[in-house]
Amino acid sequence: DAGVIQSPRHEVTEMGQEVTLRCKPISGHNSLFWYRQTMMRGLELLIYFNNNVPIDDSGMPEDRFSAKMPNASFSTLKIQPSEPRDSAVYFCASSPPTGSNQPQHFGDGTRLSIL
């Protein structure tokens, strides 16, 4: 079975550029999460979608960050304009609809470097 698929795997870009990260959750999963991981702050939840609707975006750092989920099989996280402090690994995760206590399954992550 295909797991959570993220693209790109790596992104290097200059500050000020727009960055778009993509995620395809596991088929049948109705919850989707975007995380950011850094050495200093560990894993942080950025935003949570349930049935394509954003439920909690309190972790989104600032207005430069936005996320969408136009359908059940696709989500994007966009940073515009990007800054060097946005450099991190961004993970997408999904979980099944059988209750809120299900473990989440993570994609391989996007390693983002902003120069």
Add this chain to the structure above:
Amino acid sequence: RKEVEQDPGPFNVPEGATVAFNCTYSNSASQSFFWYRQDCRKEPKLLMSVYSSGNEDGRFTAQLNRASQYISLLIRDSKLSDSATYLCVVNYDYKLSFGAGTTVTVRA
């Protein structure tokens, strides 16, 4: 105070040894508990769920103490491939709270 606190380690153990570590969590209303494993430059992967009665999965044993709000993981007969960072994860509603991880290094 962090929601989930873990001893960062590292725990350096020889092959075949037993290693155990735990974590504490602050939200007494937490509903479910997990251990995830993360290898260097990889994504977190579910190792096992943790139940109040304690549970085993091969060489791994997890325990949950709700009264004291701590979770433990024990690895028996450790293998080189067990070298990783182990993340203690606590769930309240939909939200997972991750510990910073305990690093385990198994040496030959």
